Amino acid sequence: MSSLVTAPERDAPGPDPAAARRRAAGIRPSRDAVLGLGLAAGFVLLAFTTTGGVDLAPNTWAEIALLLLGAALCAAVVLSGAPGRAWGAVTVCLFAALAVLTAVSITWSVQPDDSWQGANQTLAYLAAFAGAVALARLAPGRWRALVGALAVLTTVLSGYALLVKVFPGTLDAGDTLGRLQAPFGYWNVTGLMAALGLPACLWAGARRDRGRVLRALTVPALGLLISVIVLSYSRSALLVAVIGVGIWLAIVPLRLRAVLMLALGAVGSAVIAGWALATHPLTDDNVPLAARTTAGHEFGWVLVLTLALLTLAGFAAAFAMERVAVPAQIRHRVGTALVILVALVPVGGVVAIAASSRGLTGEVSHVWHRLTNPNVTVGDTSARLVQLGNSRVRYWREGLTVGEHALLKGVGALGYGTARTRYTTDPWIVQHAHSYEIETFADFGLIGVALSLALLIAWCVAAGRAVGVRTRWASLEPEQAAERCGLMTLLVVVIMFGLQSSTDWTWFIPAVAIPPLVCAGWLAGRGPLASPVGHTRHRKRLTQRPGAGALVTGLATLALLGAWVIWQPLRSADADANATTALIHGDTHAALVDAHTAAAADPLSVEPLFELSALYTTIDPAQAYQELVRAVRLQPENSHAWLQIGDYDVQRHHPHDAIAALTKARQFDLSSPAVMIALTQAESELSPTQ
Numbered sequence: 001m002s003s004l005v006t007a008p009e010r011d012a013p014g015p016d017p018a019a020a021r022r023r024a025a026g027i028r029p030s031r032d033a034v035l036g037l038g039l040a041a042g043f044v045l046l047a048f049t050t051t052g053g054v055d056l057a058p059n060t061w062a063e064i065a066l067l068l069l070g071a072a073l074c075a076a077v078v079l080s081g082a083p084g085r086a087w088g089a090v091t092v093c094l095f096a097a098l099a100v101l102t103a104v105s106i107t108w109s110v111q112p113d114d115s116w117q118g119a120n121q122t123l124a125y126l127a128a129f130a131g132a133v134a135l136a137r138l139a140p141g142r143w144r145a146l147v148g149a150l151a152v153l154t155t156v157l158s159g160y161a162l163l164v165k166v167f168p169g170t171l172d173a174g175d176t177l178g179r180l181q182a183p184f185g186y187w188n189v190t191g192l193m194a195a196l197g198l199p200a201c202l203w204a205g206a207r208r209d210r211g212r213v214l215r216a217l218t219v220p221a222l223g224l225l226i227s228v229i230v231l232s233y234s235r236s237a238l239l240v241a242v243i244g245v246g247i248w249l250a251i252v253p254l255r256l257r258a259v260l261m262l263a264l265g266a267v268g269s270a271v272i273a274g275w276a277l278a279t280h281p282l283t284d285d286n287v288p289l290a291a292r293t294t295a296g297h298e299f300g301w302v303l304v305l306t307l308a309l310l311t312l313a314g315f316a317a318a319f320a321m322e323r324v325a326v327p328a329q330i331r332h333r334v335g336t337a338l339v340i341l342v343a344l345v346p347v348g349g350v351v352a353i354a355a356s357s358r359g360l361t362g363e364v365s366h367v368w369h370r371l372t373n374p375n376v377t378v379g380d381t382s383a384r385l386v387q388l389g390n391s392r393v394r395y396w397r398e399g400l401t402v403g404e405h406a407l408l409k410g411v412g413a414l415g416y417g418t419a420r421t422r423y424t425t426d427p428w429i430v431q432h433a434h435s436y437e438i439e440t441f442a443d444f445g446l447i448g449v450a451l452s453l454a455l456l457i458a459w460c461v462a463a464g465r466a467v468g469v470r471t472r473w474a475s476l477e478p479e480q481a482a483e484r485c486g487l488m489t490l491l492v493v494v495i496m497f498g499l500q501s502s503t504d505w506t507w508f509i510p511a512v513a514i515p516p517l518v519c520a521g522w523l524a525g526r527g528p529l530a531s532p533v534g535h536t537r538h539r540k541r542l543t544q545r546p547g548a549g550a551l552v553t554g555l556a557t558l559a560l561l562g563a564w565v566i567w568q569p570l571r572s573a574d575a576d577a578n579a580t581t582a583l584i585h586g587d588t589h590a591a592l593v594d595a596h597t598a599a600a601a602d603p604l605s606v607e608p609l610f611e612l613s614a615l616y617t618t619i620d621p622a623q624a625y626q627e628l629v630r631a632v633r634l635q636p637e638n639s640h641a642w643l644q645i646g647d648y649d650v651q652r653h654h655p656h657d658a659i660a661a662l663t664k665a666r667q668f669d670l671s672s673p674a675v676m677i678a679l680t681q682a683e684s685e686l687s688p689t690q
Contacts, residue, residue, distance in 0.1 A: 032144045039149035039518075044156055047193075048183055049512040054544040056117070060570040062510060063124035064563045070127025071559035073134040075552045081137050086132040087527035091462055092126075094455040096124050097617060099126045101444060101451060102413045106604065107262035109412020110419050110637040113569065115607035118443075119412035120566040121508070127559075128514050132521025140526055143486045147200050150493060150515060154197025155221040161190050162272075165231075166300035168292045178283040179233040191237025192500050196493050196516065198241055199248045201225065203489040205261035205314075206254035207482070212318040215261075220307045222265025227272040231283070235390075236503050244496040252488050252545035253473060257321055262315060268310040275302045352491030392434045392503060398424055399433035411444035418638060421669040432505035439505070462524040463491055471529065480529055487526065490519040547626055572602030579611050592616055606631040606641050613648070624648070632661075639669035643678065649681050658682035 050062045102115070102122040109115035135142075164171045164182040172182055181187040205218030229237050245262070249255050281287045281295035330666040372567035398420040402411055416439055417431035434438040440448045467487045468476075476484060501507045577595035592615055598608035609631040614625035628645040635641045642665035649658035662679040669675055 013362075027265055032142055032148070034145075035139075035142050036145035036148035036152065039145060039158070039433070040152035040658075043149065043153040043511075043515050050510045051185070056570045056573050059121070059510060060566060063120055063566050066124040066131075067127040067562050067566065068559055070129075070131030070134075071555050073131040073138070075555050077134040077137055078548050078551050078555070081134070082239070083399045087137065087465075087529065087531075088462055088521070088524035091455065091458045091524045092133055094128050094451065094458050095129055098219065098448075098451050098455060099123050101448060105410065105412040105415075105444060106463050108409060110415045111412065111417070111635065113602060113607075115413040115415065116602070116604055117569055120569070121510070122413075123562055123566070124510070124512065125517055128517050129521040129524075132518040133525030136522040136525035137527075140531075141482055141483075142525075143490070143522065146519065147203055147486050147489050150519070151197055151200035151204050151218070151221065153201065153515060155195055155224055157190075158194045158197070158224045161194075161228050161657055162224065162303060165276070165292075166294050166296045166303065169289055173289055176286050178285050180228055180231045184509065186509070187232045188234045188236055188500075188504050189506060189509055191229050191234030192240065192497070192504075192506060193512055194225040194232070195237045195241035195244060195500075196496055196512075196665055198227045198245055199489045199492040199496075201265075202245070202258040202262060203252070203254070203485060204246055206252075206257040206604075207485070212315065212322070215318040215321075216311060216314030218261055219264045219317065220268065220310040221277070222262060223268030223272060223307065223310045226266055226269035226339050227276075230269065231276055232272040236500050240496040240500045243499060244492050247495065248489065248492045251492075252485050253483060255429070259319055261314070264310065264313045266494060268306050268313075271306045272303060275299065313442050336475075347481055394424075394426065395430055395434045396432075397430075398426075399435065399438035399442040403438070403445060406442075406445055408445045408668070409447050410441070410443045413443050416442040421639060421671060422667065423670075425671045427671045429672070432508060435503060436501040436507045459520060459524055463494070463520070466523045466526040467491060468529045474477030476529070484529060487523060487529070494520045494523070548630045567607070570603050572598045572605060572608060575601060576608050576611055579608075579615070583615065588615065588619070604634070606635055606638065606644075609634070610644055613644070624687075625652075638667055639667075639672060639675065642668065643672070645676055646675075646682070649679050650678055650685070653685065655685040659686075 045064055047613035049058055051058050075173065099119070099122045103119040106112045106115045108121065119449075141502060152531070160171075161180045161182045164175060165180070168175065172430070175182065177187075179187045180190050182190065184190055185192075201218045201221045205215050209579070226241075229241050251256065252258070279295050279299065281291040282299055283670075314450050399416055401423045402416055402419045406419075406425075414431075416433050419442065420430065433442055437449070437452075440452050444451075467484060471484075473481060487569045497506070497513070506512050575594045575598035579591045579598060582588075582594060592612070595608055595611045595615060599605075602608065609627045613624045613627040613631075616627060625645075625648060628641075628648055631641045632645055642661050646658045646665055647663035649661060659679065659682045662675055662682060665672070665675045666679065
């Protein structure tokens, strides 16, 4: 690893020799561009069509598409992949074991229908990861396409986030928050996506084996990314951006050019973000649309002018880097100085803390108190970027409590949101623990933690093998050195996502989770840097591979079966919506048929049973009550199921039965106002003598 950190600043291979080597290896830049733009388009489509959590309609078809695409890539490896060791197989198997655990947890989950949807999402994530492993084996020389796709993806989404501020009435009139949150509807994800693009843009701007235009455009791209990080007010995104850039500068020997591009982009972002922060209609909450529109149009002119100047600066920098030759000894010294400077940043922080009025121990104690106090409030302004208070401590404590009461196997996938209500009086509805590790402990207990840790270790070994942590730069061929820089860029992106996922629920948001998963899969499947695996020569035909046909058939069968399973909750939800529509139009028979279809498609959900109970209320009251009994038996630890049957008993004027059911509901949700209202109503029906 020391050879990575202390690598001297060096020139990337020149355009002509690199092009000759790529042609010799069967790699054409145009194909890299096509694949990169295709990946970027798919990632962008995912960002605009999916949401976080368990929203069925926008996510189901994306999960099915990911599953089928991943299975197709795996089948392609079987059919035409190069012979050799199956790099990444251990990580894929461990990821598959995690998916199996997610699915099996349905049997003990406190919210089995949510666990089903969680299993569907994990299966799609597994397909994306395995597909990336397969793609790295099929075409390891296309690593440029993946890094470029990340740069394009993050720049496009960041540009759109700023355009929403420029044209609020056209793009999102209902967005009344001052901080950036488009296109995800969640500011932390918007900021994180911009942060993930920094390493890719630094790589694109610092390398010299591409045209001047592409390198010049990285300067305005960096300006956009940094501006979005600041204007999202996301402290976690800002933190991982600083850490990610620091790691990249430390391990990738393209520091001088990268720092130049970064400095130019930072200057432009200071203009963009500074103007926006000084214009209150842009960055304040609940501003009337007319004021936001006027300020947005002015901001648009600032944005266009600044980006134009950044583009000119980028061309000037690219031209200078081509014409100015810095001696190798000076490059090495400056590069080493930059690494030392990055390493001294935390040291400077410690010195500053020690020199404060509270002293080192007092300041550390104060910071720890602010970080761990759930009652500290933080405003929704840019000042929050330097404030320490947060509400996540409350979610983490609740997640640990949930896990401690189900220590071995947890409460089931995505069960945290249901289980936490029995341990807290906090009225806020929180579906996720805002930390992958704590959510895993709550949902899967020690089994899930151990399995996730094993997966992490296996992936670290595979990624370390791909980047060659023990290989010295001087021993690499120019093309291998260039690829190593690209693979390290992918590694930094994965590290950044992993760090942010420890403090937020971004793992459950497909649009931001899939790109780092693809990067992680590529690193796992690439194998050693010097490995020839993946080149087109010496591949066997299908007829020469024993059992290949059966394996492909099995993959296709599993993929189609998985797609059908993923579709069922959406099919149930659609049928349930049709039942409601039919009831509104007075067609009770059609409503019953649709409600029964919904219950059959998703036998783990209580919502169709509630619909059936409502339909049977006037037709067959006894059957209506039985549907609610079925719901309670299906999800006996769900407060909502007990509340429904308690409400029904109140309506039937059976106060004793209602109190028994509502007491159960109260046991599983200590903060529900609806339960307290129903319980008070039931108790009021009891006569004094009773």
